[in-house]
Amino acid sequence: MDARVVLSLKNTTKRYPGVLALNNVSLDFLEGEVHALLGENGAGKSTLIKAVAGAIDLDGGIVHVGEHDYKQMTPHLSRSLGIEVIYQEFNLVPPMSAAENIFLGDRINKSLLVDFKTMKSKTKEIFDLFKVDIDPGALVQNLSPAQQQIVEIAKAVSKNVKILIMDEPSAPLSVSEVDRMFEIIQQLKQKGVTVVYISHRLEEVFKISDRVTVMRDGRYVATRLTKDTNRKELINLMVGRELTEVYPSRTIIPTETAIEIKNLSGNGDKDISFSVKKGEIVGLSGLVGSGRTELAMLLCGAVPIEGGEIWVNGKPIKIKSPADAIKHKIGLLPEDRKAHGLFLEMGVKWNICFPIIRGLSKNGVVDRKKETQIAKKYKEQLDIKTPSLEQQLKNLSGGNQQKVVLAKSLATESSILIFDEPTRGIDVGAKQEIYKLMCTLANNGIAIIMVSCDMEELLGMSDRIVVLCEGKMAGEVKKEQFSQDYFLDLASGTH
Amino acid sequence: MKNQPAFLSNLGGKIGLTMRKYAPLMILIGLVILFSFLSPNFMTAYNIRILVRQVSFAAISAVGVMFVMIGGGIDLSIGSQIVFTNIVLAIMMAYGKIPPILAIPICLLLGTTLGLINGLLVIKLKIHPLIITLGTAQIYKGIGFIVANSRNIIGLPDSFRVFGQGYLGPIPVPVCVMIVVALIGSFVLTRTYFGRYVFALGGNEEAARLAGVNINRMKVILFVICGFISSITAVLLLSRVFAGQTTTGLGIEFDCLTAALLGGVSFKGGEGTIFGLITGVLIIGVLNNAMQLASFPDFYQNVVKGAVLLIAVGFDVYQKTRKARETIARVPAQG
Numbered sequence: 001m002d003a004r005v006v007l008s009l010k011n012t013t014k015r016y017p018g019v020l021a022l023n024n025v026s027l028d029f030l031e032g033e034v035h036a037l038l039g040e041n042g043a044g045k046s047t048l049i050k051a052v053a054g055a056i057d058l059d060g061g062i063v064h065v066g067e068h069d070y071k072q073m074t075p076h077l078s079r080s081l082g083i084e085v086i087y088q089e090f091n092l093v094p095p096m097s098a099a100e101n102i103f104l105g106d107r108i109n110k111s112l113l114v115d116f117k118t119m120k121s122k123t124k125e126i127f128d129l130f131k132v133d134i135d136p137g138a139l140v141q142n143l144s145p146a147q148q149q150i151v152e153i154a155k156a157v158s159k160n161v162k163i164l165i166m167d168e169p170s171a172p173l174s175v176s177e178v179d180r181m182f183e184i185i186q187q188l189k190q191k192g193v194t195v196v197y198i199s200h201r202l203e204e205v206f207k208i209s210d211r212v213t214v215m216r217d218g219r220y221v222a223t224r225l226t227k228d229t230n231r232k233e234l235i236n237l238m239v240g241r242e243l244t245e246v247y248p249s250r251t252i253i254p255t256e257t258a259i260e261i262k263n264l265s266g267n268g269d270k271d272i273s274f275s276v277k278k279g280e281i282v283g284l285s286g287l288v289g290s291g292r293t294e295l296a297m298l299l300c301g302a303v304p305i306e307g308g309e310i311w312v313n314g315k316p317i318k319i320k321s322p323a324d325a326i327k328h329k330i331g332l333l334p335e336d337r338k339a340h341g342l343f344l345e346m347g348v349k350w351n352i353c354f355p356i357i358r359g360l361s362k363n364g365v366v367d368r369k370k371e372t373q374i375a376k377k378y379k380e381q382l383d384i385k386t387p388s389l390e391q392q393l394k395n396l397s398g399g400n401q402q403k404v405v406l407a408k409s410l411a412t413e414s415s416i417l418i419f420d421e422p423t424r425g426i427d428v429g430a431k432q433e434i435y436k437l438m439c440t441l442a443n444n445g446i447a448i449i450m451v452s453c454d455m456e457e458l459l460g461m462s463d464r465i466v467v468l469c470e471g472k473m474a475g476e477v478k479k480e481q482f483s484q485d486y487f488l489d490l491a492s493g494t495h
Numbered sequence: 496m497k498n499q500p501a502f503l504s505n506l507g508g509k510i511g512l513t514m515r516k517y518a519p520l521m522i523l524i525g526l527v528i529l530f531s532f533l534s535p536n537f538m539t540a541y542n543i544r545i546l547v548r549q550v551s552f553a554a555i556s557a558v559g560v561m562f563v564m565i566g567g568g569i570d571l572s573i574g575s576q577i578v579f580t581n582i583v584l585a586i587m588m589a590y591g592k593i594p595p596i597l598a599i600p601i602c603l604l605l606g607t608t609l610g611l612i613n614g615l616l617v618i619k620l621k622i623h624p625l626i627i628t629l630g631t632a633q634i635y636k637g638i639g640f641i642v643a644n645s646r647n648i649i650g651l652p653d654s655f656r657v658f659g660q661g662y663l664g665p666i667p668v669p670v671c672v673m674i675v676v677a678l679i680g681s682f683v684l685t686r687t688y689f690g691r692y693v694f695a696l697g698g699n700e701e702a703a704r705l706a707g708v709n710i711n712r713m714k715v716i717l718f719v720i721c722g723f724i725s726s727i728t729a730v731l732l733l734s735r736v737f738a739g740q741t742t743t744g745l746g747i748e749f750d751c752l753t754a755a756l757l758g759g760v761s762f763k764g765g766e767g768t769i770f771g772l773i774t775g776v777l778i779i780g781v782l783n784n785a786m787q788l789a790s791f792p793d794f795y796q797n798v799v800k801g802a803v804l805l806i807a808v809g810f811d812v813y814q815k816t817r818k819a820r821e822t823i824a825r826v827p828a829q830g
Contacts, residue, residue, distance in 0.1 A: 323707035
């Protein structure tokens with residue numbers, strides 16, 4: 001392949017307060033290649049594509065597109081050069097039709113009125129090209145995530161895309177839908193389109209990409225031809241150390257059952273049964289939409305339970321509200337910690353003590369001395385890095401925010417902790433710390449349920465893994481049986 | 496803003512924060528200095544006393560509204576609640592000959608009930624409080640007008656005069672009440688767990704719910720507090736006017752909201768201090784008072800007050816979008 005370089009970054013640097021998000025990164029993209037961009041959260045992938053798309057200003061370096069060098073991109077410039085980005089969050093207008101979304105902002109002809117007919121027929125052409133059967137007149141809000149994804153791609157294609165950047169495009173898709181998307185990517189590739197494919201799913205990278213570049217902590221690490229590399233090498237490049245180091249070992253052998261879930265239903269889940277022993281970490285696995293987070297929400301009382309029983313310490317309990325769950329020492333570290341776990345405008349101490357603030361009060365008045373003591377204790381125990389206990393949460397890093405969420409749950413003396421995606425949006429070092437903390441907690445006899453879409457992490461941390469598929473139990477796997485393929489089979493319902 | 500050195504933007508942020516915290520106070524001090532030069536009658540003990548008494552009514556109500564606002568809601572019906580409770584209180588005492596000692600608690604109970612109705616509607620209908628209280632405002636006001644039946648209700652007992660017209664030492668009674676309400680409000684908001692819940696409710700309702708806070712009960716309680724405090728204002732205002740009129744308290748929510756927003760209470764909830772609120776109230780009071788001293792026609796006063804509200808909200812939004820931009824910039828950094 002003597003392909004032409006269509007896009008190249010030269011010594012690009014982007015600085016945020018306290019962090020170098022892009023550290024002198026140089027990287028070439030070739031015409032007609034599928035180039036995977038790999039890296040942990042915080043590796044700088046998003047920053048890189050934002051720089052290319054003109055969503056942020058670079059502090060240094062050059063973006064070279066086609067024939068020209070640019071010090072800064074702007075969204076308009078980027079578009080006019082044929083660069084289109086499909087972000088994780090779709091940029092679609094839900095109450096408008098697929099066709100209208102695709103041609104949003106484009107005038108098909110000179111007439112004053114919108115030419116719906118041409119719009120629809122052109123949309124149909126693109127959909128036919130992809131061999132997909134979506135009605136161009138269908139409203140986007142009525143389409144499945146996969147179909148919406150295709151509308152996004154169609155939107156890019158309609159704009160005569162030369163470089164298509166896809167940020168975690170497979171996240172909302174099922175296995176078969178991912179395959180469909182890959183077919184479309186292959187077609188685009190044959191048309192000479194360069195596809196930059198960002199993902200942390202290694203299987204996909206091997207399936208679709210020609211070359212793969214690994215980034216870590218804002219730095220360029222390496223580029224490999226996909227066919228010349230392997231899983232292990234890529235993981236080592238991403239993590240920067242041997243994988244076995246990442247997951248600490250545990251000492252205690254769990255015996256006593258802490259929580260038992262019997263035929264639990266509600267929130268889209270049906271008939272779920274499993275138990276967790278004190279000191280055990282049970283993983284909850286499944287694809288997006290399999291009902292993992294939904295189950296977590298049921299257990300912590302956020303959503304009403306419709307059927308089944310929950311037994312804690314050998315006794316049946318009723319959970320009707322989050323307060324009930326807290327009373328029974330069940331704590332949740334929510335998936336979306338900013339939206340569900342934290343008060344970002346408030347301080348560290350305020351957040352840590354919030355769930356127990358009533359108990360810290362005498363006649364309604366908060367005992368501020370005790371409050372400070374408790375906050376201090378958890379700050380030290382969890383090694384929360386903050387200049388002061390009054391520091392607003394929004395100014396802390398993702399890892400430290402997660403520690404505050406954990407501190408909140410620990411403050412209520414939870415004996416059963418549900419970690420929903422505990423390492424999402426956290427950098428590698430902090431991840432390791434969270435893992436260590438989880439193991440310490442388990443060693444102290446706390447029962448842990450860990451929800452994660454990161455197979456690597458589930459396999460490394462769990463004693464057992466419960467697999468969900470479409471809201472039902474698909475199976476339960478003991479540590480001895482762990483193998484990644486087995487899970488994918490279970491989770492996609494093909495087993 | 497392009498390629499600004501990091502320390503500069505940090506400095507900018509810090510100044511912005513300090514500005515935001517003390518801007519209301521600086522505006523107030525600026526206005527006071529300005530008007531004491533412009534009008535020799537402004538900085539006199541007599542005028543100051545009048546000024547503070549003038550604002551005390553709105554200030555008391557504003558404390559109630561602030562509780563609702565910090566909790567993420569809004570109450571547009573307080574003026575109408577005052578119209579309603581004020582008329583009922585006047586009728587009870589003037590026509591029913593019910594002694595104040597009995598009539599006042601009934602009035603407070605009525606105000607509390609009106610707040611309770613607001614709160615229950617908000618949680619049952621699950622409609623934004625803005626719309627709920629816009630509706631109840633019309634209803635409460637309408638009932639007040641119906642009950643009043645276009646009468647100017649006079650013949651209130653003389654013993655009732657003390658609340659609006661009396662003095663405790665040199666300080667007018669309404670000002671004393673304002674101080675007490677403000678101190679209690681501040682104490683509750685900053686020192687009690689209930690106060691924490693209020694901020695949590697406005698700051699992140701879902702997080703508060705997951706932390707075990709009974710969200711619906713909190714919302715109702717906040718509207719009840721607001722209704723109760725509004726009826727205190729109704730008592731004081733009736734005593735001050737000393738005749739039951741349907742114009743009493745009408746539109747007071749405008750001053751309360753303006754004051755709250757001026758004083759840094761966020762429209763989005765989760766933010767606000769009594770100190771800021773009182774500063775905001777005083778700004779409005781100083782503007783009103785100075786324009787009266789300068790015998791500005793009422794209409795001009797409306798223009799100025801409206802402009803002040805826009806500036807206040809504009810400032811709030813400006814700070815918010817700026818914050819949002821900073822947050823967006825930080826997200827990938829933490830990745």
